[in-house]
Amino acid sequence: MENKCGMSSAGGDRPTVMVTNDDGIDAPGLRALVRVLVSTNRFNVFVCAPDSEKSAVSHSITWRNPISAKPVEISGAIAFAVSGTPADCTSLGISKALFPAVPDLVISGINMGSNCGYHIVYSGTVAGAREAFFNDIPAVSLSYDWVGGRSKVDDFSLAAEACLPIISAILVEIKQKTYPRNCFLNIDVPTNVMNHKGYRLTKQGKSIVKMGWRQVTSDAQGGQMLSTMTMDTNSSYTEEDLSTKHEHLIFKREVRRSHVEDGDTDYCSLQEGYITISLLGALSPAELDSQSYFKQWLPRVTECLSSSAL
Incomplete structure (x- = not known):
């Protein structure tokens, strides 16, 4: 049935x-x-x-x-x-x-x-x-x-x-x-x-959270990252000059700004x-205006290479 x-x-x-x-x-x-x-x-x-x-x-x-x-x-x-x-x-x-x-x-x-x-x-x-x-x-x-x-x-x-x-x-x-x-x-x-x-x-847009890096005292500090790449911005970091106290510099990602298109x-x-x-799909083809640009760009590069070889 x-x-x-x-x-x-x-x-x-x-x-x-x-x-x-x-x-x-x-x-x-x-x-x-x-x-x-x-x-x-x-x-x-x-x-x-x-x-x-x-x-x-x-x-x-x-x-x-x-x-x-x-x-x-x-x-x-x-x-x-x-x-x-x-x-x-x-x-x-x-x-x-x-x-x-x-x-x-x-x-x-x-x-x-x-x-x-x-x-x-x-x-x-x-x-x-x-x-x-x-x-x-x-x-x-x-x-x-x-x-x-x-x-x-x-x-x-x-x-x-x-x-x-x-x-x-x-x-x-x-x-x-x-x-x-x-x-x-x-x-x-x-x-x-x-x-x-x-x-x-x-359709897939171009929204993204722009990330930066902050030097921190411990790798355990910081917010939880989701697969959206968003981070808990309420988390606090204690900064100090690590170069004089540790062999390794420790950094954590942080949210700087977001970009969202209409x-x-x-x-x-x-x-x-x-x-x-x-x-x-499996591939991410470039936008048409980029393809047009490089169709004109590549012959110019080839021509310059040919000229320099003379």
């Missing part, structure tokens, strides 16, 4: 979804997403996630050293904690070396903090989905715009439930072999998820209260 969206009900051939993240396998966002997926009784759920936080590691992979995978008890799912990066976890999870089947869909998240604009480049969450895309497996990265003092852990469950129609619709298209394989999706859920304004198809970009739409859906 199928529901009105075409999803097979319990007892039919259930699609397999693999969940990963960059906040670690114990993160509340991942656990909430898995609970919601399992509770529907529509999916086989695998979990292959880092054994500790790996925020802002981008698409780094473990190359020279082996990694370990430890079974973890998560109700309704087959789960492993992996001593690698998010990209490692996805690569291992889809390889059939760990699980008995290749997942139909990889979901990376739910991340604690939004992933918009240029921060997508830093994001381990997005990398978890991108790695699946590299291997021709449909993928989605999910992030919740967590704001300290306003957000609650229960908001992760609300975010998962709000994205469930998108996940279900993707799996229907995959089953029907009509889902496009030339992109993957990056979804951000607004802080006030209870009153979100619906889904909006957006328009129908992911960040702006997210701040307006929409669940944003951005299509991403």
Whole structure:
């Protein structure tokens, strides 16, 4: 039996979804997403996630050293904690070396903090989905715009439930072999998820938090960094001349300023209260005006080189 969206009900051939993240396998966002997926009784759920936080590691992979995978008890799912990066976890999870089947869909998240604009480049969450895309497996990265003092852990469950129609619709298209394989999706859920304004198809913008460095007395001082690259600016630092007291100079990142552009970009739409859906690919091509400039520039350089050789 199928529901009105075409999803097979319990007892039919259930699609397999693999969940990963960059906040670690114990993160509340991942656990909430898995609970919601399992509770529907529509999916086989695998979990292959880092054994500790790996925020802002981008698409780094473990190359020279082996990694370990430890079974973890998560109700309704087959789960492993992996001593690698998010990209490692996805690569291992889809390889059939760990699980008995290749997942139909990889979901990376739910991340604690939004992933918009240029921060997508830093994001381990997005990398978890991108790695699946590299291997021709449909993928989605999910992030919740967590704001300290306003957000609650229960908001992760609300975010998962709000994205469930998108996940279900993707799996229907995959089953029907009509889902496009030339992109993957990056979804951000607004802080006030209870009153979100619906889904909006957006594009990756150029928003970024400009970071600086401050010399500090201890590497343990400073705020917690999220994959949005935002930092707790209320943290205090004690500065002193370390060069006379220590062999090593210690530095911590700090927020200097933010850059946000106007328009129908992911960040702006997210701040307006929409669940944003951005299509991403593997490459980041330069803008057309830059391409035009360098088409004229390179022949001039070549001509100058030829002239100097005479």
